[in-house]
Amino acid sequence: MKTRDKIVNASLELFNEHGERSITTNHIASHLGISPGNLYYHFRNKEDIINSIFSLYEEHLESGSKPYTDVAIDIELLLSYFDAMFNLMWQFRFMYANLADILSRDDSLKKRYLVAQKNVLIRSSTVLKQLKDDGFLAVDDENIVELADTMKMIVSFWISYQLTQSSDSTITKATLYKGLLRVLMMFKAYATEESAATFNRMELHYKQMAQQESVA
Numbered sequence: 001m002k003t004r005d006k007i008v009n010a011s012l013e014l015f016n017e018h019g020e021r022s023i024t025t026n027h028i029a030s031h032l033g034i035s036p037g038n039l040y041y042h043f044r045n046k047e048d049i050i051n052s053i054f055s056l057y058e059e060h061l062e063s064g065s066k067p068y069t070d071v072a073i074d075i076e077l078l079l080s081y082f083d084a085m086f087n088l089m090w091q092f093r094f095m096y097a098n099l100a101d102i103l104s105r106d107d108s109l110k111k112r113y114l115v116a117q118k119n120v121l122i123r124s125s126t127v128l129k130q131l132k133d134d135g136f137l138a139v140d141d142e143n144i145v146e147l148a149d150t151m152k153m154i155v156s157f158w159i160s161y162q163l164t165q166s167s168d169s170t171i172t173k174a175t176l177y178k179g180l181l182r183v184l185m186m187f188k189a190y191a192t193e194e195s196a197a198t199f200n201r202m203e204l205h206y207k208q209m210a211q212q213e214s215v216a
Helices: 003-018 025-032 036-042 046-064 075-091 093-097 099-104 107-133 141-164 173-189 196-215
Strands: none
Touching: 003 025, 003 036, 003 046, 003 093, 025 036, 025 046, 046 075, 046 093, 046 107, 075 093, 075 141, 075 173, 075 196, 093 099, 093 141, 099 107, 099 141, 107 141, 141 173, 173 196
């Protein structure tokens, strides 16, 4: 692996574990066993590293919200969307925990974020429209974008919300599964008779996952 990639991966790991605000470039260099000068050869500063991490975030956003094509709608397909949502939140949890502050420090990053979020809203709205057309959701066309945006809002701010609701500053996988269950609750509210059983099975699955992580 190239040094630049090692720096990005190590930074992501440290930011997630300790919080982005408490980690400096010196911490990252020390963690990797390289000199600060070697790190600065690849990145100007910590914000430059965050921008590279954001590129990974953009890739995950795009791959996890693509409309489906030429496949049957079943529980496995729906679980794949929810699992992608979970993985995104877990892999980039430091960003979700401190999103407003990170974006406020870098205008160019905020512009990239707004573009990425606009694109994910378009793609997720398309998926919801597909689910409606395939008989899995009963929602009026004029409400689809707002429904997708509300789900996106839960994903974007679930972690920061949880951090304000407890004295515990640790975000666990169980915490994120509970967030998925809130999104799934919205799907269940718009479920058709044909899809209700599928969404109930998904709910049971993620409740079990949350329970397993809680006792792990």
